[in-house]
Structure formats: structure tokens, C-alpha cells
Amino acid sequence: MFESAKIQHDIDKASFEEQVPQLRTDLLDAQFDLAEAKNFSVILVFAGMEGTGVIDALTGANTVLDTRHLNTYAFDAETEEEAERPRMWRFWRTLPPRGEMSIYAGSWYGAPLTDRILGRSSNADFEQELQAINRFETMLAEEGALILKFWLHISKAEQVKRLKKMKGSARTRWRIEESPWGGSDRYKKVKDSAEEMMRITSTEHAPWISLNTENPYYRGLFLGKTIQNAIRERLSQADDKPLVTAPVELPDIDGRTVLTDLDLSLQLEKSEYKKQLKKYQDRLNELVQHKNFRKHSIVLVFEGNDAAGKGGAIRRVTEFLDPRSYRVNQYAAPTDEEKLQPYLWRFWRHLPRLDHFAFFDRSWYGRVLVERVEGFCSEYDWRRAYGEINDFEQEMSDAGTIVIKFWLAIDKDEQEARFKAREETGYKRYKITDEDWRNRGKWGEYSEAVCDMIDYTSTRNAPWTLVEANNKYYARVKVLKTICEQIEKRLKKKK
Amino acid sequence: MFESAKIQHDIDKASFEEQVPQLRTDLLDAQFDLAEAKNFSVILVFAGMEGTGVIDALTGANTVLDTRHLNTYAFDAETEEEAERPRMWRFWRTLPPRGEMSIYAGSWYGAPLTDRILGRSSNADFEQELQAINRFETMLAEEGALILKFWLHISKAEQVKRLKKMKGSARTRWRIEESPWGGSDRYKKVKDSAEEMMRITSTEHAPWISLNTENPYYRGLFLGKTIQNAIRERLSQADDKPLVTAPVELPDIDGRTVLTDLDLSLQLEKSEYKKQLKKYQDRLNELVQHKNFRKHSIVLVFEGNDAAGKGGAIRRVTEFLDPRSYRVNQYAAPTDEEKLQPYLWRFWRHLPRLDHFAFFDRSWYGRVLVERVEGFCSEYDWRRAYGEINDFEQEMSDAGTIVIKFWLAIDKDEQEARFKAREETGYKRYKITDEDWRNRGKWGEYSEAVCDMIDYTSTRNAPWTLVEANNKYYARVKVLKTICEQIEKRLKKKK
Numbered sequence: 010m011f012e013s014a015k016i017q018h019d020i021d022k023a024s025f026e027e028q029v030p031q032l033r034t035d036l037l038d039a040q041f042d043l044a045e046a047k048n049f050s051v052i053l054v055f056a057g058m059e060g061t062g063v064i065d066a067l068t069g070a071n072t073v074l075d076t077r078h079l080n081t082y083a084f085d086a087e088t089e090e091e092a093e094r095p096r097m098w099r100f101w102r103t104l105p106p107r108g109e110m111s112i113y114a115g116s117w118y119g120a121p122l123t124d125r126i127l128g129r130s131s132n133a134d135f136e137q138e139l140q141a142i143n144r145f146e147t148m149l150a151e152e153g154a155l156i157l158k159f160w161l162h163i164s165k166a167e168q169v170k171r172l173k174k175m176k177g178s179a180r181t182r183w184r185i186e187e188s189p190w191g192g193s194d195r196y197k198k199v200k201d202s203a204e205e206m207m208r209i210t211s212t213e214h215a216p217w218i219s220l221n222t223e224n225p226y227y228r229g230l231f232l233g234k235t236i237q238n239a240i241r242e243r244l245s246q247a248d249d250k251p252l253v254t255a256p257v258e259l260p261d262i263d264g265r266t267v268l269t270d271l272d273l274s275l276q277l278e279k280s281e282y283k284k285q286l287k288k289y290q291d292r293l294n295e296l297v298q299h300k301n302f303r304k305h306s307i308v309l310v311f312e313g314n315d316a317a318g319k320g321g322a323i324r325r326v327t328e329f330l331d332p333r334s335y336r337v338n339q340y341a342a343p344t345d346e347e348k349l350q351p352y353l354w355r356f357w358r359h360l361p362r363l364d365h366f367a368f369f370d371r372s373w374y375g376r377v378l379v380e381r382v383e384g385f386c387s388e389y390d391w392r393r394a395y396g397e398i399n400d401f402e403q404e405m406s407d408a409g410t411i412v413i414k415f416w417l418a419i420d421k422d423e424q425e426a427r428f429k430a431r432e433e434t435g436y437k438r439y440k441i442t443d444e445d446w447r448n449r450g451k452w453g454e455y456s457e458a459v460c461d462m463i464d465y466t467s468t469r470n471a472p473w474t475l476v477e478a479n480n481k482y483y484a485r486v487k488v489l490k491t492i493c494e495q496i497e498k499r500l501k502k503k504k
Numbered sequence: 505m506f507e508s509a510k511i512q513h514d515i516d517k518a519s520f521e522e523q524v525p526q527l528r529t530d531l532l533d534a535q536f537d538l539a540e541a542k543n544f545s546v547i548l549v550f551a552g553m554e555g556t557g558v559i560d561a562l563t564g565a566n567t568v569l570d571t572r573h574l575n576t577y578a579f580d581a582e583t584e585e586e587a588e589r590p591r592m593w594r595f596w597r598t599l600p601p602r603g604e605m606s607i608y609a610g611s612w613y614g615a616p617l618t619d620r621i622l623g624r625s626s627n628a629d630f631e632q633e634l635q636a637i638n639r640f641e642t643m644l645a646e647e648g649a650l651i652l653k654f655w656l657h658i659s660k661a662e663q664v665k666r667l668k669k670m671k672g673s674a675r676t677r678w679r680i681e682e683s684p685w686g687g688s689d690r691y692k693k694v695k696d697s698a699e700e701m702m703r704i705t706s707t708e709h710a711p712w713i714s715l716n717t718e719n720p721y722y723r724g725l726f727l728g729k730t731i732q733n734a735i736r737e738r739l740s741q742a743d744d745k746p747l748v749t750a751p752v753e754l755p756d757i758d759g760r761t762v763l764t765d766l767d768l769s770l771q772l773e774k775s776e777y778k779k780q781l782k783k784y785q786d787r788l789n790e791l792v793q794h795k796n797f798r799k800h801s802i803v804l805v806f807e808g809n810d811a812a813g814k815g816g817a818i819r820r821v822t823e824f825l826d827p828r829s830y831r832v833n834q835y836a837a838p839t840d841e842e843k844l845q846p847y848l849w850r851f852w853r854h855l856p857r858l859d860h861f862a863f864f865d866r867s868w869y870g871r872v873l874v875e876r877v878e879g880f881c882s883e884y885d886w887r888r889a890y891g892e893i894n895d896f897e898q899e900m901s902d903a904g905t906i907v908i909k910f911w912l913a914i915d916k917d918e919q920e921a922r923f924k925a926r927e928e929t930g931y932k933r934y935k936i937t938d939e940d941w942r943n944r945g946k947w948g949e950y951s952e953a954v955c956d957m958i959d960y961t962s963t964r965n966a967p968w969t970l971v972e973a974n975n976k977y978y979a980r981v982k983v984l985k986t987i988c989e990q991i992e993k994r995l996k997k998k999k
Contacts, residue, residue, distance in 0.1 A: 064826065064827070067828070068826075068827050070827070071822060071827040072819065072822075072823055076822065076863075077832050077833075077865060079832075080831055082828065088583075088584050088585050089584045089585070090583050090584070114828065324567065324571075327566060327567075327571065328563075328567055329563070331559070331563075332559070332562040332563050332565070332566040332576040332607075333576055333577065333578040333609065336575060337571040337572050337574075338572075339572035344839065344840050344841045345839050345840050345841075346839045346840075368571075370572060
């Protein structure tokens with residue numbers, strides 16, 4: 010993967026200085042147009058052999074570009090707030106909104122590559138991590154990010170010389186990074202690992218570009234022109250979404266689905282309800298005090314038919330929880346900051362810290378439910394969402410988050426009765442809108458979307474629980490019982 | 505301040521349960537209307553004697569209110585990210601946007617009160633901190649927050665009984681907080697300190713309300729009704745801003761101002777400029793490596809006439825800085841998330857961590873410059889901004905931030921020449937808009953606003969530096985030199 014990067018270019022200072030003013034103007038113009046159009050974001054990843062001047066390249070970029078629309082990030086040890094959330098949370102925090110650029114040194118490639126170079130991970134681990142990165146970058150690209158990844162290369166002889174020299178100058182002393190990879194002694198190991206990384210993660214929408222950096226003028230012109238060309242090219246493209254092949258339509262043999270198979274006549278008497286409710290609320294309180302609980306956070310997703318009783322169920326769960334330990338998130342229309350980010354960004358920003366609960370009263374599943382049925386996004390977008398959501402929940406689970414998801418199901422008659430009852434109470438918060446009645450008209454389409462959602466996103470670490478909710482007492486107890494059981498199971502695992 | 509709170513109320517369970525359903529409906533309706541209207545936010549502060557059930561009150565509130573529009577916060581030890589920023593940053597992070605509510609236990613009163621009770625601060629320190637809180641709450645109120653502060657009271661005999669009892673029940677065990685104040689032994693000290701706190705910080709826009717909490721039914725009804733009444737009352741009010749008394753107009757005796765007194769003919773030759781630039785860039789690099797630098801962060805404010813060369817000056821400063829160590833912030837129109845928050849919120853969110861720089865290419869001074877002159881805010885709003893800005897910068901300074909502020913001044917002829925030159929370059933980023941020419945037409949009004957700004961906000965810890973900027977070389981060197989000197993001065997102080 011380094012063939013071109015072995016060429017030792019020979020650009021002289023005069024020719025460099027002749028070309029820089031125009032290049033700078035072109036770059037600023039491209040950035041200006043991007044900031045105006047706000048139709049995509051630019052993500053630049055810089056990595057390279059030790060001593061290649063990754064920092065010099067960053068400095069160069071910051072000198073030439075408009076830093077008001079550019080942020081540069083490096084990632085060392087995680088802060089406490091970062092360490093308590095999924096691994097990728099720190100990167101999600103820094104993603105550029107559309108119209109802006111972020112440059113990453115020590116990006117999401119940092120930890121996997123270092124682990125591999127130092128022999129802390131197997132080749133299989135490494136590949137697995139890189140595949141996860143591929144999915145992440147694919148998602149970013151689908152969401153409209155322009156991603157360019159640069160590998161800065163030098164020969165071993167040059168590396169030896171440079172590492173020695175860099176320590177000499179007072180003006181560049183701060184640029185000398187520690188050598189986490191061990192300097193030139195590990196040159197081959199670094200090269201081999203980087204090659205493996207590039208082989209697996211160089212994709213059509215997020216390519217690696219390696220370049221020889223021994224001649225700084227070549228490096229500067231090459232980086233500048235590549236970035237400028239890519240932005241300019243992308244600006245000139247129409248914003249067409251790729252087409253999706255018509256998916257196979259599954260035949261309906263006997264009309265049975267996971268929803269029709271539910272026994273919605275299940276119910277609890279009030280006295281039994283009160284007994285059971287207390288039992289599981291007490292149980293939940295005990296679990297929260299378990300010593301292993303502090304190593305986890307809890308994400309609770311509540312989806313369901315309109316008027317299925319999500320709010321009431323959530324209240325029964327929170328009733329005896331420490332109010333400082335949870336947050337109930339609800340999602341209305343995205344804010345304009347959220348609109349400039351990938352779809353999942355507004356959920357990432359509300360992930361709980363360890364020892365905390367986050368309730369989602371409707372969630373990221375909106376994409377494959379209401380947005381699918383109402384046509385608020387393209388078929389391509391909601392189809393790719395299944396995989397993105399599974400990755401998202403896997404990330405959480407890997408970080409110790411217990412992900413518990415409920416679908417509260419009622420039947421059409423019960424919904425009608427509840428809508429009418431709500432209309433009669435007259436309290437504004439229960440106002441039934443025309444939209445509610447309209448959604449009801451698409452009962453079949455919603456049911457189909459729900460069944461697909463359950464099939465595609467019920468995973469070992471984040472399974473769906475279907476809740477028969479015609480009887481509220483029964484539903485609330487089942488929710489609480491499920492929460493207790495799932496937390497219990499996970500806490501035991503840790504022992 | 506506790507007279508009413510000494511009354512031992514006697515509400516029975518039956519009468520409580522009779523009133524609760526209606527109260528709950530009223531509260532939810534008020535919350536619903538607030539969420540729709542989005543014209544103010546609600547901030548509830550809970551504090552009280554140990555054992556009064558502050559947590560019970562929070563739980564009660566969360567049970568009764570709609571938790572989708574409510575967040576509950578408590579503050580223990582600062583996280584690493586919080587500790588590296590001004591003391592109030594953690595509270596700014598959690599302020600409710602308009603339309604929402606936040607409940608604070610362990611609010612901004614937590615640390616000052618505990619320090620006073622444990623004798624770690626003098627009475628004068630205590631009063632000083634409380635006065636700062638007063639200014640903070642005044643600002644919140646001016647920005648449209650409804651603030652209610654509740655002090656939960658009980659008699660000493662009851663406290664002794666309760667603290668003992670709370671340890672007994674498994675279900676409430678998590679509610680037993682540590683006793684940072686030392687339990688009943690310090691009852692009088694707590695009472696006296698709280699009284700002092702309430703005396704100083706009970707204001708017409710953020711009153712303390714003390715209540716006896718020995719009868720839980722009384723407590724519940726009292727809190728619920730007070731909160732509901734306050735929201736309802738405020739919803740019914742017109743959104744009129746208070747009037748400001750006509751300020752004294754200062755007579756112009758000889759036409760001299762801090763701006764007219766500048767010698768705009770100051771200049772540097774190119775060769776001298778290059779020498780000086782390198783000198784101070786090197787000096788800055790040395791300062792950044794100073795061992796005390798890690799205890800500071802740097803906030804750099806750049807204001808100036810249009811086309812005065814702010815961007816060019818910033819670039820000369822950042823040129824040899826580690827690109828990962830700084831961020832250049834520019835403020836266009838506020839996002840819709842920002843619009844729902846107090847004016848200064850969008851600047852607070854970009855304050856740098858220790859060891860980092862934040863450049864502000866235009867800043868919070870927009871309030872007293874463009875917003876004043878163009879009438880984008882009321883006179884009352886920009887007049888109160890001077891004090892709020894001074895408090896903001898004092899907060900930064902107290903936290904180790906070095907605040908450096910520049911006004912880049914050019915004269916009218918120079919501006920015209922630069923506008924015309926920019927129009928001729930034809931690069932889009934330099935497009936001169938009609939607005940630029942219009943602003944120029946208000947030269948006199950802007951000058952007056954600048955002079956007021958300098959007078960009101962040049963403080964010992966955050967002084968303004970006026971930069972003669974007709975000659976760009978001179979201006980850039982003065983900026984760099986000033987930065988070096990101010991950092992140097994502050995680093996020396998620490999020794």
C-alpha cells in the first residue's frame with residue numbers, strides 16, 4: 010500500500026512558494042462555499058510513521074485554512090466523562106456539523122493501531138476493530154461526510170535522522186511527541202500494521218492516501234491540492250442518494266406475526282398489581298445498590314402504539330429511583346444543531362454515565378418506524394439504519410451499558426377507546442391530534458415496520474421485549490419484571 | 505427567616521389524597537403550557553436541614569411532574585472536565601432552555617454553605633460568594649428564568665428522630681445521604697448559616713421560601729401549589745421588559761476619546777516586522793512550555809472595526825502554536841438551542857480547558873456593540889450586559905484563565921481603502937456586503953459604543969488593549985507582544 014509513498018519527490022522552495030498563494034485562495038474559496046452550502050462535512054484523518062511530521066501537517070493545514078470553520082483534535086487518555094461512556098462517544102462529541110471541517114490526529118485508529126503494534130491485540134482483534142471502524146465510516150459517509158485519511162510515510166533512514174534532529178530545536182520542541190510505538194526499532198512492525206489497517210479500511214467512501222513526506226514542499230502541495238480537489242469535486246456533485254435494490258417481499262402464508270401472536274387478553278387484578286408492583290420496585294432498588302451496578306449504565310427504550318401507556322410505565326419504573334440518577338429523554342423535531350449532524354448524534358449526546366439510567370420515550374427507532382411509514386426519509390436511509398442501530402447498541406453494550414427495549418402493544422379497539430377517553434378528559438396534555446387518528450389509519454403499515462424492526466434489531470445484547478399492553482396493570486408489571494431480570498442477569502455475569 | 509417554617513402543620517392523609525389529583529392535573533397543564541410557549545425556563549433550588557427529605561421532595565416532584573420536560577441535578581465532586589473550567593461552568597451546562605424545568609439539589613449554594621458551616625470560610629468570604637450568586641441569579645431572571653428556592657426546615661428534635669429512622673428502611677436506604685454538615689450536633693450552626701444565606705440572597709426575582717416539612721402531606725401540597733401558582737402567574741404576565749432610567753449623557757468638552765487619542769500613524773517596516781514577529785512567536789512558544797502554563801487557559805477576544813485585520817492578527821498568533829491546543833470561535837446567528845438560553849450561554853460552552861487557548865473572533869461584546877447600535881436588543885439588555893460580562897470574565901480569571909482583549913482600530917479612510925481593495929480581489933470570502941457599508945454609515949454611534957465598552961469593561965483582570973491598526977505590521981506585533989507580556993505577568997504571579 011506504500012508504493013507511491015516510496016517515491017522521493019524533489020520539489021524546491023521556489024516552485025512551492027510560487028504555487029502556494031493560488032492554492033491557499035482555492036482552499037479558502039472551497040471552504041467558504043462549503044460553509045455556505047452546509048451540505049456535507051469534511052473529516053480529515055492524519056496518521057503516520059513517527060517523525061513524519063503529523064503535527065507539522067496539522068499546523069500547515071491550520072495556517073492555510075480558515076480556522077473559524079475548522080477544528081483540530083487529538084486524543085490522549087480518556088477523560089473521566091469519556092471513560093464512563095462507549096468508546097466512540099469522544100469522537101461523536103467532536104464530529105463536525107455540515108459545512109465545517111474536523112482534522113483528527115490520534116483518531117479512532119489510534120488505539121487499535123497502537124495495541125496491534127505493541128502486540129497487545131491479536132490479528133483477529135485488530136481486524137474486528139477495523140471492521141467496526143468501517144461500519145462507522147460508512148455511516149458517516151452515508152450521512153454526508155467527506156472523509157479523507159492520510160498516511161504520512163518516510164523511509165527508515167530518514168526516520169532515524171529526523172527523530173534525532175527534532176529534539177534539537179527550541180522552536181519545535183513541543184512538536185516532539187512521545188514515541189508510543191518505540192521509535193525506529195519498530196519501523197517494520199509499524200509499517201506492517203499500518204498496511205493491514207489500510208488494506209481493511211480503505212473504502213471507496215473513506216480511502217487511505219499515503220504520501221512520502223521527506224520533502225516538505227511536496228507534502229504541503231500534495232495535501233493542500235488533494236483536500237481542495239476533494240471538496241471542490243464534492244461541491245459540484247448533485248446530492249443524489251444511492252438507489253436501493255427492491256428488497257424481497259416476504260410472502261404472507263398464514264397471517265401470523267410476532268404481533269398477532271401476542272395474547273392481548275393477559276391481565277392483572279388491581280390487588281395483585283399492587284403487590285407485584287411493590288415487589289419489583291423493591292427488587293429494582295436492591296439491584297441498584299448491588300456493588301457491580303456502578304460498573305453499568307442503563308438505557309431503556311420505550312416504543313409502542315400511540316396511547317399504549319409508555320409514559321405510565323416509565324413513571325412506575327422511576328417512582329422509587331433516585332431522581333438524580335435518571336433522565337427521561339423525549340425527541341421532538343431535531344434542533345438545527347442536530348440537523349447538521351448524523352442521525353444518531355442526538356441520541357449519542359444523551360447517553361448516561363455509569364450508575365445512571367436514561368429513559369428514551371421514543372428513540373432512534375423512529376427512523377425505521379414513523380420515518381419509514383410517513384416517508385420522512387428515503388428507503389435507503391431507513392434500510393441502512395438497522396445495521397447502524399445494531400452497531401450503536403453493541404457499542405453501548407461493550408461499554409457496560411445494559412440496553413433494555415420495550416414494544417408496548419395494544420389492539421386497534423383498545424386504542425380507539427383510549428383516544429376517546431383522552432379526548433373526553435379535556436386535559437391539554439392528553440390532547441389527541443388529527444395526526445394520531447391519521448397514524449391509526451396506517452395500522453397495517455406500522456405493524457409491518459414493527460415486525461421488521463423486531464426481526465432486524467433484536468440482538469443478544471439488546472433484545473426486544475414485547476409487552477401485551479391492553480391491560481395497563483399487566484404491562485407495567487411485565488416492564489418492571491423484565492428490567493429486574495435483565496439487570497440481574499448482567500450483574501451476575503460480572504461475578 | 506424561619507418563622508413560618510416553625511408552624512407544625514397538621515394535614516391528614518385523606519385531605520391530601522383528595523387534593524392531589526387536581527393539583528397534579530394543574531401542574532401538568534402548567535408544564536404543558538410552558539413547554540408550548542417556551543417563553544421562560546423554571547429553575548427550582550432545593551436545600552434544607554439534614555433529614556428534611558430533600559430527596560423525598562425531588563422524588564415527589566418527579567412523580568408528579570412530566571419528567572420529559574424536567575431534569576434533576578445534584579452536584580458532588582467536580583469531574584475532571586468541570587474542574588478545569590470556571591466554577592460555574594457545571595451549572596451553565598445544565599441550565600434549562602426556555603420551556604423546560606431544572607431542579608437543583610446541591611446547587612450553587614452547596615459549596616459556599618458547606619464551607620461556612622464547617623468553618624472553612626470567613627463570614628466575609630461567605631457574603632462575597634453570595635453576592636456573586638445574586639448577580640448570577642439576577643442575570644438568569646433578566647434572561648427570563650423563573651427562579652424559586654426552597655429551604656426545607658425541621659425542628660432539632662424531629663431531625664434527631666428522622667436521621668435515626670432513615671437508616672432503618674431498606675426501601676429508603678439510598679436516600680440517606682452522608683452528613684457533610686455533621687448531623688444534629690451542628691443544627692444551630694446550619695440554621696444560622698442558612699439564615700444568613702437567605703437574608704443576602706432572597707431577592708424579588710429569586711426568593712427563598714422556607715417551609716416546615718415535618719408533615720409530609722403539608723410539604724407535598726405546599727410545594728406543588730407554590731410551583732403551580734408561580735408558573736401559572738408568570739404565564740399570564742405580558743413579556744414586558746422593565747424600563748431603564750435615561751442614563752446621564754456625558755458632555756463632549758474637547759472631542760477627545762480613547763479612540764481619537766490613538767496615534768494611527770504608528771507603523772513598522774517589513775524587515776523590522778519580520779524580526780519582531782519571529783521574536784514574539786518564539787517568546788510565546790517558550791511561555792507555553794513554562795511549567796506554570798498548565799495551570800492556566802487563555803481566552804483571547806478580538807474586536808475591532810470591520811476590516812481592521814482581526815483574522816490576520818489571529819493567524820500570526822496561532823501560526824506556531826500546537827494546532828491541538830487552540831480553537832478559533834466565530835459567532836454567526838445563534839442556533840435555536842442557543843436562542844432558548846441566556847445570552848452568555850453560547851460563550852460559556854466554548855470555554856477552553858487548562859493548557860488550551862480559545863480565540864474569539866468577535867465575542868460576547870456583540871451585545872454592547874452591534875446589538876446596541878442596531879437595536880437588536882433593548883437598551884435595558886445591553887446596559888445590564890456590562891456587569892454580566894465583568895462577572896463572566898472575573899469567573900474566568902478566578903479559575904486561572906488569562907483573559908486578553910483587543911480592540912483593533914483603523915480610521916475611516918483606511919477602512920474605505922480596504923473595503924475597496926477587497927471588492928477588487930473578487931474572492932468570495934472577502935465579499936464586502938451592503939451591510940458593511942451600512943455599518944460604516946454609523947461610524948459615530950459605533951465609536952460611542954466602543955468607548956463605553958472600554959470604560960465599563962476594562963478591568964484589572966481583563967483589561968482592554970487598544971491596537972493602532974492602520975498599519976497591519978504594527979498591529980500584529982503589538983498583539984503578539986501584548987499576549988506575551990500578559991501571559992508572562994500572570995505566570996510570574998504564580999511563583
